[in-house]
Amino acid sequence: MTTSTNGKFDRTPLIAGNWKMNMDHVQSITLLQKLAWTLSDARHDFKRVEVAVFPPFTDLRSVQTLVRGDDLEVAYGGQDLSEFDAGAYTGDISGQFLSRLGCSYVLVGHSERRTIHGESDETLNAKVKAAFRHSLIPVLCVGEGLAVRQAGNHVAHTLGQLRADLAGLPAEDAARLVVAYEPVWAIGTGEVAGPADAQEMCAAIRAEIADLYDDAVAAGVRLLYGGSVKAANAAAILKERDVDGVLVGGASLDVAEFANIVRFEHHLVTD
Numbered sequence: 319m320t321t322s323t324n325g326k327f328d329r330t331p332l333i334a335g336n337w338k339m340n341m342d343h344v345q346s347i348t349l350l351q352k353l354a355w356t357l358s359d360a361r362h363d364f365k366r367v368e369v370a371v372f373p374p375f376t377d378l379r380s381v382q383t384l385v386r387g388d389d390l391e392v393a394y395g396g397q398d399l400s401e402f403d404a405g406a407y408t409g410d411i412s413g414q415f416l417s418r419l420g421c422s423y424v425l426v427g428h429s430e431r432r433t434i435h436g437e438s439d440e441t442l443n444a445k446v447k448a449a450f451r452h453s454l455i456p457v458l459c460v461g462e463g464l465a466v467r468q469a470g471n472h473v474a475h476t477l478g479q480l481r482a483d484l485a486g487l488p489a490e491d492a493a494r495l496v497v498a499y500e501p502v503w504a505i506g507t508g509e510v511a512g513p514a515d516a517q518e519m520c521a522a523i524r525a526e527i528a529d530l531y532d533d534a535v536a537a538g539v540r541l542l543y544g545g546s547v548k549a550a551n552a553a554a555i556l557k558e559r560d561v562d563g564v565l566v567g568g569a570s571l572d573v574a575e576f577a578n579i580v581r582f583e584h585h586l587v588t589d
């Protein structure tokens with residue numbers, strides 16, 4: 319992770335699309351093919367700005383077949399994984415299965431998992447460790463709800479989640495981690511945290527990781543912002559020093575919009 323892009327990054331930016339519960343396996347092929355064509359037409363350099371998509375579980379085999387067949391450079395991952403490796407856990411998906419399907423990443427602790435499915439920090443800590451056990455890089459999602467933000471407790475709340483979710487994680491794993499800061503009040507609402515808000519939290523997360531581990535680990539961790547990211551606001555957010563990428567929900571289902579987010583460097587305004 320040593321790519322330099324706008325003079326501020328020393329980590330390869332990661333533009334990630336979380337498709338959530340959208341796109342069946344047939345639709346997933348069309349979406350990914352169009353995205354690959356659009357980026358290829360634009361001569362996108364995937365080594366300079368990494369692109370990953372997070373389709374539903376049922377799409378992953380089709381995505382793998384397309385990526386391998388067409389030699390695409392798009393990475394992909396699951397939207398969740400079990401804390402367990404195998405056994406009587408009906409409906410759950412082992413990290414081993416994701417790894418076998420060629421996944422590089424897995425989302426852990428998305429706010430929709432925390433709120434709708436009641437996943438605790440204890441469970442998420444086990445899921446982070448399960449991901450590394452199966453050679454997957456977890457994209458650990460943290461962030462506060464509206465009431466916490468309004469009370470001014472957003473930094474303490476988010477860092478509390480981070481500490482609990484990383485408890486006992488060895489430094490060599492932590493150094494490969496991706497953390498996504500997603501203020502819950504900005505997800506799917508059209509409300510977007512400003513670049514300064516994203517930077518404030520990402521800087522706090524990096525400082526916390528340096529405290530938990532050391533500066534070298536903190537320097538390697540990539541930090542993403544998520545919450546109503548669009549092509550129109552992505553470049554300003556990505557310009558911030560500690561923001562290394564974005565986790566995009568709704569806009570990742572629109573090929574032109576997502577491709578423009580991936581090509582954010584072309585929208586950067588130099589100081």
Ligand SMILES: O=C[C@H](O)COP(=O)(O)O
Pocket residue numbers: 336428500504505506507508544545546547565566567568569
């Ligand atoms: O995982 C993505 C986030 O939940 C953001 O979703 P959104 O871009 O639709 O607000």
